[in-house]
Structures are given as C-alpha cells and as structure tokens.
Amino acid sequence: MVSKDQKRWRIVAHIVMILLSALALLPFLLLIIASFTDETAALLNGYSYFPEKWSVEAYGYILENSGTFFRAYGVTLIVTVVGTIVSVVLTALTGYVLSKRNLPGVKVMNFIVIFTMLFNGGLIPTYVSYTNTFHIKDTLFALIIPNLLMNAFMIVLVRNYFEHSIPKEIYESARIDGANELYIFIKLVLPLSVPILATVALMAGIAYWNDWQNSLYYISDKNLYSIQAVLNSINEGVAAIASLGNSSAGMAADLPTETIRMAIAVVGILPILLVYPFFQKYFAKGLMAGAVKG
Amino acid sequence: MRTQSKGKVKKKMNWKHWFPFYLMFLPGFIYLLVNNYIPLYGLQLAFKKFSYRKGITGSEWIGFKNFKFLFATDDAFVMVRNTILYNVIWILIGIVLGVSVAILFNEIINKTAKKFYQTAILLPYLMSMVVVAYLVYAFFSPNTGLVNNWIVKGLMGKEDGIMWYMESKYWPFILTFVQQWKQIGFGMLLYLSSLVGIDTSYYEAARLDGASKWQQIRTITLPLLKPTIIVLMIMNIGQIFRSDFGLFYQVPMNQGALLGVTQTIDTDVYRAGLVNNNLGMSAAASFVQSVVGFIFIVAANTVVRKMDDDSTLF
Numbered sequence: 001m002v003s004k005d006q007k008r009w010r011i012v013a014h015i016v017m018i019l020l021s022a023l024a025l026l027p028f029l030l031l032i033i034a035s036f037t038d039e040t041a042a043l044l045n046g047y048s049y050f051p052e053k054w055s056v057e058a059y060g061y062i063l064e065n066s067g068t069f070f071r072a073y074g075v076t077l078i079v080t081v082v083g084t085i086v087s088v089v090l091t092a093l094t095g096y097v098l099s100k101r102n103l104p105g106v107k108v109m110n111f112i113v114i115f116t117m118l119f120n121g122g123l124i125p126t127y128v129s130y131t132n133t134f135h136i137k138d139t140l141f142a143l144i145i146p147n148l149l150m151n152a153f154m155i156v157l158v159r160n161y162f163e164h165s166i167p168k169e170i171y172e173s174a175r176i177d178g179a180n181e182l183y184i185f186i187k188l189v190l191p192l193s194v195p196i197l198a199t200v201a202l203m204a205g206i207a208y209w210n211d212w213q214n215s216l217y218y219i220s221d222k223n224l225y226s227i228q229a230v231l232n233s234i235n236e237g238v239a240a241i242a243s244l245g246n247s248s249a250g251m252a253a254d255l256p257t258e259t260i261r262m263a264i265a266v267v268g269i270l271p272i273l274l275v276y277p278f279f280q281k282y283f284a285k286g287l288m289a290g291a292v293k294g
Numbered sequence: 295m296r297t298q299s300k301g302k303v304k305k306k307m308n309w310k311h312w313f314p315f316y317l318m319f320l321p322g323f324i325y326l327l328v329n330n331y332i333p334l335y336g337l338q339l340a341f342k343k344f345s346y347r348k349g350i351t352g353s354e355w356i357g358f359k360n361f362k363f364l365f366a367t368d369d370a371f372v373m374v375r376n377t378i379l380y381n382v383i384w385i386l387i388g389i390v391l392g393v394s395v396a397i398l399f400n401e402i403i404n405k406t407a408k409k410f411y412q413t414a415i416l417l418p419y420l421m422s423m424v425v426v427a428y429l430v431y432a433f434f435s436p437n438t439g440l441v442n443n444w445i446v447k448g449l450m451g452k453e454d455g456i457m458w459y460m461e462s463k464y465w466p467f468i469l470t471f472v473q474q475w476k477q478i479g480f481g482m483l484l485y486l487s488s489l490v491g492i493d494t495s496y497y498e499a500a501r502l503d504g505a506s507k508w509q510q511i512r513t514i515t516l517p518l519l520k521p522t523i524i525v526l527m528i529m530n531i532g533q534i535f536r537s538d539f540g541l542f543y544q545v546p547m548n549q550g551a552l553l554g555v556t557q558t559i560d561t562d563v564y565r566a567g568l569v570n571n572n573l574g575m576s577a578a579a580s581f582v583q584s585v586v587g588f589i590f591i592v593a594a595n596t597v598v599r600k601m602d603d604d605s606t607l608f
Contacts, residue, residue: 006401009507013398014407020395021414023475027429028417030440034432046443047432094322097315104312109319116330118595119588122580123560124567125336126329132349133332150325181314210422213539217568231424235547258438265428272420280413283420288483 028273035059035263042258058263069230069267076226079143080208087204088197090150095158096185117152127217142218143226148207154200157286161196162189199286202279209272227268234261340581344573360578369562370579376542377558380466381534384473388530389523391474392481397515399482400489401507416479423540430472430545434458459547462555469556472545473538488522489515525598532594535587539564559583 030047038053045052062069097103098110120126126146136142166189174184190197215229225233276283335350340360342353364370395415402408418426433440435458442455458464492515500510537558546556557565559579567576 003501005507009398009401010403013401016395016398017402017407017411017415020478021411024414024416024418024479027432030432031429042438046435046438047440048443049440090322090325093318097319097322100315103315109323112323112326116326118591119334119584120330121333121337122584123563124339124573124577124580125333127568128336128339128344128350128573129333132346134328145325146329149329150322155322181311182318185318206420210420210425212422212424212544228422228424231428232544235424235427235544258435261428262432265425269421269425276417276420277413280409280416284412284416284483287416287419287480288487 028269031262031269032266035259035266037259037262039257039259047258047262055259058259061260062263062267069227069264071223072225072227072230073267075140075143075224076209076228079140079211079226080205083144083148083208084201084205086144087149088201091154091158091200091204092190092193092197094150095155096162096189098155098159099162101163113152113155123217130218137218138221138224140224143211143214143224144208146214146218148204148211148214154203158193158196158200161193165196166192195282195285198279199282202282203286206272206283227264231265231268234264336577337581337584339573339577342574342577344577356574360574361582364575364578364582369557372554373557373559373562373579376555377537377560378534380469380473380537380558381530383470384477385527385530387470387474388477388481389527391478392485393516393519393523395478395482396485396489397511399486412479412482415482418476419480421476423538423544426472426476426540427544427547430468431547434468459549460551462552465546465552465555469541469545473541476541484526485519485522488519492518521601525601528594528598532591533587535559535583535590537561 030049033049033051034042034047035058036054036056037047037051038055039057041051041053041055094113098106098113100106103109121129130142130146131137136145170188170192171184174188179187210228211226212228212232215224215226216232219225219229339350339353341355341357342350343356343359344350344353348354399408399411402411421429431439434442436442436455439455439458441458446452446455456464458468496514496518497510500514505513537560539558539560542556542558542561543564546552549556560583563576563580563583566572566579
C-alpha cells in the first residue's frame, strides 16, 4: 500500500537523482565530445555538445606521438600495478597483526599507526627527507613510495575486518592442528578476506592512477612522466605538447591543441570509466570505510 | 574475562608464538618510519636557515625569523582566511546537500535505478584534480569554453566573453560548485549508511498515525541522523586547517590573478617552498599547519569521544 504522499516523494526523488546524475555525467560528455571536435570548429564556436564538425584528428595526433603517450601510460601502469600490490600486502599484514589484541605491545603498535592520522610533518619536511636523505628524485620510487603506499585508514579498516568478520573457530582449529601463523594467515585468513582486500586494492589502484602530486614534487625527468603528469604539464602551459613530441616549432603552431588536450584527458580517464561501473560496490564500501574514520 | 586471563597466560608463556607477528608488522613499520616519522625530524627546518648542502642537521639555527617573515606579509592572513572560510562554508553546505540527497535516495525502491544514480553521482569523486581542471576548463576557457560561447555570448548576448581565469570574484563560487560536485556522492554515502540503519517500524507506526512523509523526516529521520551529522561535522572541523591542494592549485590553473581567493596554506607551502625556493618561510607555514592541525584534530576527537565512542579516530 503506497500512499499518494509517498508516491509524490518518490517522484521528486527520481527527478532530483536524474538531475544530479546528469550534472555528474555531463561534464565528462563534454570532454569526450570536445575531443572529437574539429579544431577549427572548436576555436570558432568553442566546445559544444553539438559540434558543427566532428574529427578524430586529436586521437590521430596521440597515435602519431604514440611513443610519448605509450611511455606515460606505461609509467602509470607500472606504478599502479606495483604500488597496488605492495599496498595490499603491507596493509593486510599490518592490519592482521593489529587485529591480535593479545599480542604484547599491540597497543603501542596501534598508536604508531594511528598517530600518523593525527600529525604529519607536512610537505616541506617530507620533501626534504625524501630528496635529501633517501634521494628518490627522478626515480620510479618517487611515484610509488611517498604517501600512497599505505595509510592508517585502510589499516584500521582491514584490522576491524580481521577482528570481527573472520570466525574465531578458524584460528582455534588451525592452532590445534599445529599450523604456524604465517600459514594460517596466507592459507586460511586471506581467502576469507577477498572482499576487503579487493576494496583496499581498488582504493590504492585509483589513488596511484590519479596521482600527479608525487610527479609534481619529485619528477622533472620527462621520461618518468605518468599520464597525469603529462596532463598536468600541459596544464602548466609549458607548451608541453610541443616539447613532448619531437615536432618542430613550426608544426606546433598548427597543432590542434585545444582538442588534443581533451583527447589526452579522455585517454587518461578511460580505464577508470571502463572499470569503475563494475566495481562500484567495492568503491562505495571502501569510501564508506574511510569515511567513518575521518 | 576468561579470554583475557587466557591471553595473559599466553603472553608470558609463548614468545615463540608471537614472534611471527612482529616480523609481519616490520614492513609496515619501516614504511611508516620512512614516510611519516623520519620527516618529523625535518620540522626543525622552520627554525633554521636551510641549505641543501649542509642538510637538515648542519643548517644554521635562526630562531623565529622564518615565522616573523611569514607573518609580516599579508599572505599569511589571506591563506589562513581562505583555508578556514572555505572549510566552514563547505562543511555546512556539505551537510545540507549530503543529508537531503541521502534522504531522497533512500526513498527510491527500484534497485537498478538506485545503482545507476549512485554510480553516476559518485563518478566525479574518483577523478583526479588534474582531470577536474580539464573539465572546468572546458566550461570556463575564455575562447573555447562552453559558458562564454553558449551563455555569456549566446544567451546573454554580450559581445565579449568573461576572462574567467583573470577575475577572482567568480572563483569562490566556482570552487564551491566544483568541490560540492566532486564530493556530493561521497557525502550521500556517508549519511546513507546511517539512514539504512534506522528501524523501519518507526516509519510504519508513524504512517498508521497518518503522518505525512515530511513529518516523518522531521520527527524521525532527522533526529535519528543528528548524532551522525554532529560527529561528521566535528571530525571535519578537526581538518579545518587543511585544504585540498589539488582543488586550489589545479582547478584555477595556478593563475596568479586568482591567488587572493585561491591561496590556501597548502598551496602557499608548495609555492613558497618548492617553486620560489623560500624553504624557510614555507617550513614555518607548514609547521604552523601541522601543529594547529594536530590540536584541532585531537580536540575534535575528544569532543566526539564524549558523544559517541565508536566514531573516534583513536
């Protein structure tokens, strides 16, 4: 039995949600359409949802300079894959240990982790430490290690999962069988933790894919530019397109820059657009978990 | 009680049993050491005249000089004002929008529709700020942007477009819109998790009494949501000294003309320290941010602990 009042609310809800969905998606649609717009049409009439002339020239340019873009894509891919794997391993191990509430010293260990949420040295001390002590400038490490590898929120999330969602009997029976702790962790606990680890992996993966700050701080070698760094350097207006490709200055003059920008951005977000809808559930879960704590 | 005493016996008896756990903690510990704890040593840079050649330890102490320079300029006032003001306004707007959207979303029964809406509304949250800057540029670029060509020149009939990236008066609104646009899906999720937990029998009883939907929201939903709202608000206030570097740096395209309304503590620290090579002043600003930020977070956490023990950070 649905009352009239309730029905009305439901209709309003749908209308608002449709509007919000449109608001969320339309900018991406403009970006995509802009990337398929003819450069002259774009310069004349601006980006539009209904361009006068369509063109794939911008993507042609990307293919022509594929060396540069494949390289940037490769850097992003390596960093994302390696970073995500290490991140999941570190987070799972640390979270698992902290879930052992009887472990002598576990309170101190918890504090060591939690304190990083409350206080951080800030950009300058971190930067000086990484460049002056660890010398990671212009190495792949600079894209993987600073800030992204592990964070306290995810550790707490994983710790709570190990503590509350894995049946105690599993530990008990394994111990009676005389299994060692590493075996219990890898063979018994991890298989039961796939959902939470998938969440951690997705959050880490997206953080690595999207990262441009580590590039901004630590990378000046163009060979180590990730796709986000390329996007950023174009944004910085350093005529990155011209300097990225090996085209001469004369050629740079009639490059379809305005639409190329958009095409590169599309290429940069494509993997997220393709993967995200299928893993939406895990994303939502990971975000909520991070949200409750912070 | 029993498990605890059992644990104590275990603790004393079985170091061999616990040893693998310390080994498993080691990699994470080393990472935190490198990424979070060793940098703390560099906090002293705020009181030093840093030279890369001499390193952190070797650089010369200069007392509070860096802070004097920092607070002698207008920049310090502007960046602190911007950081706090934007945070306060966004916290308030975020609560209103997040709660409203979550309540409306919760009214929808159709699972497919729900999934679609949530997927769409959450998408901006997953984009990097660099990409967001491109999206904003597609709308506000003076020559090719949709807003100038379609609205300003088209609908409003003006001859010249607005130089969006040169005029700071528009940016508080643009930044607010972008921030909420990116954040709203996340805000909805936050409140949704509490909404879903509300016992449906409350609503059934209210309906039997003939309460309208609006009355139900006012007398059941909002009061039950209040603790969550307050906790989240206080936790956000704890972060009031921090700002989203990407939002303030990327989205206005790092334009000097806009600094009056786009400079926050984080962008200033970056610009002073890593662009203008004024590491001393930057370290001082960074130091103030860390310390004041820490005080705010601990205070917020203490308040929250008094209200709801489960929501605290520590």
